[in-house]
Amino acid sequence: MFDDRSPIYLQIADGIKNDVLSGALKEDEQVMSTNQYAAFYRINPATAAKGFAQLVEEGVLYKKRGIGMFVSPDAREKLRAARRERFFTEVVDPMLAEARRVGIAVDEIVRHLGGAR
Amino acid sequence: MIELRDLTVRYGSAVAVDDVSLDLPTGKIYGLLGRNGSGKTSLLSALASYRRPARGTVRFDGADAFENPAVMRNTCFIRDSLDVNDSERVRGVLGFASWMRPGWDAGYAARLVEVFELEPRRRISALSRGQRSALGVVLGLASRAPLTILDETYLGMDAVARSNFYRELLADYLAHPRTIILSTHLIEEVADLFERVIILDRGRVLLHEEADELRGRGVTVTGPAAAVGDFAGGRPVLGEQSLGGVRAVTLDWRPDAAEVARGEAAGLTFGPVGLQELFIHLTLEAAR
Amino acid sequence: MSVHAALFRVYRPIIIPFAAILITVDLLITTLVVVGNGEIGFSMWLVLAGSAAKYWLLVVGVMLVVMQLRQFVANGATRHEFMVGAGVFGLTMSAGFAAVVVLGHALEGLVLGGSRGDGYPVLSAAGLLGEFGQVFPVAAGYLISGALIAAGFYRWGAWIGLAVMVGGSIPVGVADGLLGVDQFGAKAAGMPYAAALTLSLAATAVAAWVFHRVVSDVAIRRTAG
Numbered sequence: 001m002f003d004d005r006s007p008i009y010l011q012i013a014d015g016i017k018n019d020v021l022s023g024a025l026k027e028d029e030q031v032m033s034t035n036q037y038a039a040f041y042r043i044n045p046a047t048a049a050k051g052f053a054q055l056v057e058e059g060v061l062y063k064k065r066g067i068g069m070f071v072s073p074d075a076r077e078k079l080r081a082a083r084r085e086r087f088f089t090e091v092v093d094p095m096l097a098e099a100r101r102v103g104i105a106v107d108e109i110v111r112h113l114g115g116a117r
Numbered sequence: 118m119i120e121l122r123d124l125t126v127r128y129g130s131a132v133a134v135d136d137v138s139l140d141l142p143t144g145k146i147y148g149l150l151g152r153n154g155s156g157k158t159s160l161l162s163a164l165a166s167y168r169r170p171a172r173g174t175v176r177f178d179g180a181d182a183f184e185n186p187a188v189m190r191n192t193c194f195i196r197d198s199l200d201v202n203d204s205e206r207v208r209g210v211l212g213f214a215s216w217m218r219p220g221w222d223a224g225y226a227a228r229l230v231e232v233f234e235l236e237p238r239r240r241i242s243a244l245s246r247g248q249r250s251a252l253g254v255v256l257g258l259a260s261r262a263p264l265t266i267l268d269e270t271y272l273g274m275d276a277v278a279r280s281n282f283y284r285e286l287l288a289d290y291l292a293h294p295r296t297i298i299l300s301t302h303l304i305e306e307v308a309d310l311f312e313r314v315i316i317l318d319r320g321r322v323l324l325h326e327e328a329d330e331l332r333g334r335g336v337t338v339t340g341p342a343a344a345v346g347d348f349a350g351g352r353p354v355l356g357e358q359s360l361g362g363v364r365a366v367t368l369d370w371r372p373d374a375a376e377v378a379r380g381e382a383a384g385l386t387f388g389p390v391g392l393q394e395l396f397i398h399l400t401l402e403a404a405r
Numbered sequence: 406m407s408v409h410a411a412l413f414r415v416y417r418p419i420i421i422p423f424a425a426i427l428i429t430v431d432l433l434i435t436t437l438v439v440v441g442n443g444e445i446g447f448s449m450w451l452v453l454a455g456s457a458a459k460y461w462l463l464v465v466g467v468m469l470v471v472m473q474l475r476q477f478v479a480n481g482a483t484r485h486e487f488m489v490g491a492g493v494f495g496l497t498m499s500a501g502f503a504a505v506v507v508l509g510h511a512l513e514g515l516v517l518g519g520s521r522g523d524g525y526p527v528l529s530a531a532g533l534l535g536e537f538g539q540v541f542p543v544a545a546g547y548l549i550s551g552a553l554i555a556a557g558f559y560r561w562g563a564w565i566g567l568a569v570m571v572g573g574s575i576p577v578g579v580a581d582g583l584l585g586v587d588q589f590g591a592k593a594a595g596m597p598y599a600a601a602l603t604l605s606l607a608a609t610a611v612a613a614w615v616f617h618r619v620v621s622d623v624a625i626r627r628t629a630g
Contacts, residue, residue: 047312167624
């Protein structure tokens with residue numbers, strides 16, 4: 001489920017963010033408790049809690065005392081905006097670098113993109 | 118809080134635990150890692166008052182642990198040799214524990230016996246290695262002791278039984294939080310359960326960190342030897358391999374996105390370092 | 406559960422069959438002797454039960470160290486708690502066995518009736534207490550010797566264990582030598598009872614103290630040495 005690439009709590013946070021973006025988790029929907037999450041994914045609850053705390057700090061989740069954690073009402077939009085900002089530096093630029101490495105001209109890419117419009 | 122201060126355990130002239138000091142906040146699941154002979158069992162023996170240290174102290178919330186009734190009553194140390202008599206039966210061993218252990222849950226023990234497919238009427242001498250390990254797990258978990266130590270007990274179990282063990286351990290820890298210390302060398306399997314990891318090497322503490330911090334701690338850089346050398350610069354090297362003109366180096370360092378891009382532009386590839394790999398490299402590095 | 410209560414529960418399934426075997430063997434052999442000889446000139450019960458009381462308690466002393474110490478510590482008792490509980494258990498067992506020996510002797514005399522030969526030690530009511538006063542300290546002596554010898558091996562292994570064995574045997578030597586009861590009844594060891602008892606108890610007490618020193622910080626190992 002989780003790999004060695006990065007701390008698990010970050011992978012948890014990313015997983016939940018993806019679920020929010022895709023709509024699998026709706027706004028104001030309650031998420032699993034840290035204990036449920038830990039039991040389900042077979043990880044230490046403190047790690048799950050750290051992931052959730054990260055998301056609360058980023059404003060993706062909020063806590064209702066005595067009840068649990070919920071997805072923030074504007075979470076989806078916030079995440080989309082953040083991803084949009086990083087799209088060019090994190091997705092397009094590496095793609096261009098790879099294109100240069102294998103010898104694909106920018107014009108070729110533009111032609112390919114033209115077909116997708 | 119469990120405090121170990123200047124703990125030294127000796128066997129004659131051989132030093133097994135060398136001046137170890139550790140602060141262990143209670144209520145967490147700890148992984149104690151180390152090679153064979155690194156002093157894990159000796160450390161745990163001293164922690165459980167099975168052995169008096171040659172020097173140093175073990176304190177539970179300020180109270181000295183050795184021969185302390187309140188501390189020992191709340192400590193359950195299950196080790197590989199399984200401290201039961203060969204002539205007893207499984208149900209006798211469990212019965213005895215139920216008399217002596219204040220927190221013993223007989224119903225839970227019975228359920229675990231079923232999960233691990235133990236036969237209550239069987240004699241200890243007639244148990245297979247896997248069944249002995251399973252009995253150790255039942256004794257350790259059903260005791261619900263505030264400090265539960267499982268010293269490589271579950272290593273004799275097969276993969277299915279071990280998977281059941283991890284599931285049962287986590288479920289019971291969630292329902293009844295307590296301090297659990299697992300000593301193991303099957304790191305990859307169980308690493309996700311640890312909150313903290315302690316690595317012991319030749320009697321000394323190599324590191325004591327949050328398990329999650331160790332993930333993503335290192336990176337392997339592979340590529341043309343010169344480029345790798347340039348990129349690695351002065352970073353701490355954990356290990357390296359060369360084949361022809363290609364060099365792979367494991368660094369105790371984490372490059373940021375820009376550095377990764379720079380490296381990839383120079384023809385380098387990056388890979389993660391798993392916990393087990395990191396453990397191997399750190400202990401080999403320490404040996405040098 | 407307290408340590409001594411747990412020990413009684415552990416040993417209970419052993420005691421009853423043991424007692425049954427003892428009584429059966431005694432009846433069997435006594436009957437054979439009486440049938441063959443017409444009478445029996447000594448107390449078979451004192452021979453069998455008397456020896457059994459001693460050697461069985463020696464074995465219990467050994468087992469307490471070799472089997473139960475580890476078991477109790479592994480289940481949360483301190484070494485000290487174990488020794489105190491084992492002490493209570495041991496003294497009770499010694500007293501119990503001594504009582505069984507003495508009462509059995511009295512019963513034997515009654516049952517034999519006319520088959521009692523000349524040398525048979527008849528037990529009077531007053532003699533009951535006196536005989537108990539001899540068998541009990543001897544039994545306790547055997548128990549502590551067994552425990553101390555086993556502790557020596559457990560802590561130090563074979564060679565030093567053998568050395569400890571020499572000192573560990575002193576309670577047995579003193580108690581049995583001065584107070585021992587043979588098949589003809591109480592043995593007059595040439596020493597007044599009070600003096601013999603004092604020496605015997607002193608030897609036992611010293612052995613118990615040494616035992617405590619050896620075990621109070623012993624490493625809990627899987628096997629001896």
